[in-house]
Amino acid sequence: MIVVENVSRSFGPVRAVDDISFVANDGRITGLLGHNGAGKSTTLRILSTVLRADSGRALVDGHDCARDSLAVRRSLGVLPHASGLYATLTGRENIRYYGRLHGMRGAPLESAIEELVERLGLGAVVDRRAKGYSQGERLKVALARALIHRPRTVILDEPTNGLDVNAVRMLRELLRELRASGRCILFSSHVMQEVAALCDHIVIISGGRVVVSGTPGEILEHTGATDLEEAFVRAADAERAE
């Protein structure tokens, strides 16, 4: 579970995140929706403890991101914006590297890798070097790498960017599976359809602030729009106009 309370963060004169609060519960897929530059990536980076908040509090599974960052990183699986695979290592070596850095060793690690390889259908490519991977294969290996330690909470930063339809469908299916197993999933996107197709809970941010949040139904009601696309544009633009 993720709790964000009044978190702010500035870069010089720019307030990238301005007093943001929201909750992402276990067994739910929460979407962080906003235009490019709205503050999505900064929020996710604060949660993954790569950045620190100037003020406010962020908790992952009860651990404070600022004070107990190691515990946060232990219970977190992160799929970054870029896959960031090591090109000269094989897919399996990429996954094993992360497993080891999570403190896994030997047979438990190898069987965890094998399980993910099977689930993601990576058998044919996992022992090839990552250099020649397609977009979809890169995503699958990056996912396996993020999930190797069975994290309770999973963060994904714009995971569907540049993916073909098949890869997107695979990803959605996997995220639903993770939700069914009681995990907390937070993912960011600037594509409304993406979020609408998947999320139980939506947080729309604009200019570093939360404009509106709730279930898709609540958001429609709040903005008085007939569809989510319309609601997103209205909510974001209302904030910009201020």
Next chain:
Amino acid sequence: MSAVATVFRKDVLENIRDHRVILSAFFFGVLLAPIIFALTANITSKRVAQTQEEPLEISVSGADRAPNLLAFFEENGAIAKRVELSADEAMRAVRSGAEELVLIVPEDYPSRLRAGEPAPIELVVDTANTHTSGNAERARRLLEGYSRQLAALRLLVRGIDPDVIRPIAVQTLDVATPAGRAALFLGMLTYFCFMSMLVGGFYLAIDTTAGERERGSLEPLLSLPVSRASLIVGKMLATSSFMAVSLLLTLVTFGIVLRFIPLERFGMSANFGWEVVAGIFAVMVAFVPLGAALMTVVASFTRSNREAQSWLSVVLFVPLAPILYAQLSGTKASAALMFVPSLSQHLLGTNLLRGDSIPPLHFVISAGTTLALGVLLALLAVRLYEREAILG
């Protein structure tokens, strides 16, 4: 600790598989440096051998006017080539390189010689031409010898012991051992060692920050439950291991190549057995952590791979500055200089090459200060890695 080992292993494996890294890391030290060295040594040794063994050839204009001089030349193994050139023509020929040396015997030479006056003789040389300067010196010495012989004869005719015009008999005793003379030349070797060491770790040092950032792998790496200190230490160890291997390969290649260079031909014996290789490695390897940390620190300030490469190319020359200074000024090892990293390794290495033993205290100071500075810089690298700005 196990995280450090994991990072180390992965970085070594990743870079071993990258042909570009392997090629640039080991090409310089293992192939290029010894080849440059062998070529320089061969050319130098050929030139020395040539000037000492080949008969001196002098073009003489107006040879008919000085038959005794020519006879003296021949007695002393020089070959006189008869030419007819005016002074202007001779100067042009030497300047253009058509003639190496031209000796001009003027028309008044025989008459003045007979009259007992200083007989003029002109030697046309080009001192700017390093190739012929050795021969010019030999020709001058021959002429002086002939002059002394004539003087002695004249004194004898007058009943005077020729020794009166030799009040001082200078005898030069050269104390330079053959290996000592070669060391001047082999001093270049320590320079190549530093170069190959730094080039060996070059790409890994860039990879730790700028490289990981550019490939987008730094952020997920930093989201793992591992302290940033273990990440950067593992990476610096990987860089260090590449540097140490590069150094070792360079020394071994030198050990092999120097066997085929006829250093003895110009009066030098290269003292480069395997124990010297091991000794120099022991002295030099203390510089590895310092070099690795220095490159990592510099790379962490850069924003991209390309920028890191250009900055690190500058860093490559930092440890070389004291060595160049020492080579030019002929500095000798002293305890105080052992506190200067790179210079101390250079001085100790040259000592080993010269066949001298090194004082244990010197070795301890050199290794101690260099390693301590390496640790300090590594701590700085850790601090830099812990900044948020590392994400760029």
